[in-house]
Amino acid sequence: MKKNIILLFCLSIGVMISCQNQKKSTNPQKTVEVKVERNDTISKATVTISSDQNGKVSKEVQVFEGAHEEVMSKVDLITEESEGNEIIERKSVKKLQFLLNPKSGSETSGKVAFTEENGQVLLEAALFGLSEGTHAIHIHEKADCSSDDGKSTGGHWNPTFENHGAWGAKTGYHKGDIGNFQATADGNGAITFSTDQWCLGCDDATKNVIGKAIIVHQGEDDLASQPSGAAGARISCAGIIE
Ligand SMILES: [Cu+2]
Numbered sequence: 001m002k003k004n005i006i007l008l009f010c011l012s013i014g015v016m017i018s019c020q021n022q023k024k025s026t027n028p029q030k031t032v033e034v035k036v037e038r039n040d041t042i043s044k045a046t047v048t049i050s051s052d053q054n055g056k057v058s059k060e061v062q063v064f065e066g067a068h069e070e071v072m073s074k075v076d077l078i079t080e081e082s083e084g085n086e087i088i089e090r091k092s093v094k095k096l097q098f099l100l101n102p103k104s105g106s107e108t109s110g111k112v113a114f115t116e117e118n119g120q121v122l123l124e125a126a127l128f129g130l131s132e133g134t135h136a137i138h139i140h141e142k143a144d145c146s147s148d149d150g151k152s153t154g155g156h157w158n159p160t161f162e163n164h165g166a167w168g169a170k171t172g173y174h175k176g177d178i179g180n181f182q183a184t185a186d187g188n189g190a191i192t193f194s195t196d197q198w199c200l201g202c203d204d205a206t207k208n209v210i211g212k213a214i215i216v217h218q219g220e221d222d223l224a225s226q227p228s229g230a231a232g233a234r235i236s237c238a239g240i241i242e
């Protein structure tokens with residue numbers, strides 16, 4: 001008798017759960033959390049997408065502190081992407097931006113941004129005041145741009161103890177070996193570089209670029225000379241800090 005009661009109890013719990021599941025599928029509701037982190041502000045938004053029984057979709061957007069426009073552009077993107085998808089989805093975007101300052105008597109300045117999304121880190125840099133031609137850009141091991149020659153940043157960031165080389169080379173490369181870029185006759189240069197071998201502030205020391213520095217060189221990286229590609233003076237520097 002006692003067994004029967006327990007069985008009945010279990011059965012009714014089962015029915016309750018399946019009813020709830022049914023209710024969910026006729027009225028799907030998704031919450032997408034958008035997080036944009038920058039070095040000056042942290043912005044958060046929550047988007048709740050729900051549809052009624054007639055299939056009418058409504059979005060409720062709640063934006064919290066700072067960087068409002070940036071969050072809203074992400075919100076549009078994410079709600080479009082997740083339309084018709086019933087899974088509760090979470091996306092987090094982290095962005096850090098720095099100014100590159102002239103070193104070694106140069107006039108080379110610029111901006112660099114790191115954006116982490118879905119396990120990929122995108123580097124975007126814009127440089128001004130360069131000499132025309134090829135210049136090297138690397139991540140060096142310390143976020144210390146205090147010295148006039150930029151040498152306070154140490155050598156190339158090389159957490160995996162490999163040889164210097166072209167990014168992805170079978171013979172080895174440093175995690176800081178971004179490579180070369182071209183500057184125009186006007187002295188401008190731009191770089192975009194994306195990889196899943198970096199992260200912004202994760203626990204993996206072979207991936208985390210926080211605490212390192214971006215260095216731009218006067219010369220070209222020959223992608224072969226050890227330990228740093230013989231790229232010449234360090235002409236612009238930015239610490240990568242949170
Ligand atoms: Cu370098």
Ligand SMILES: [Zn+2]
Nearest residue numbers: 156164174177
């Ligand atoms: Zn290197």
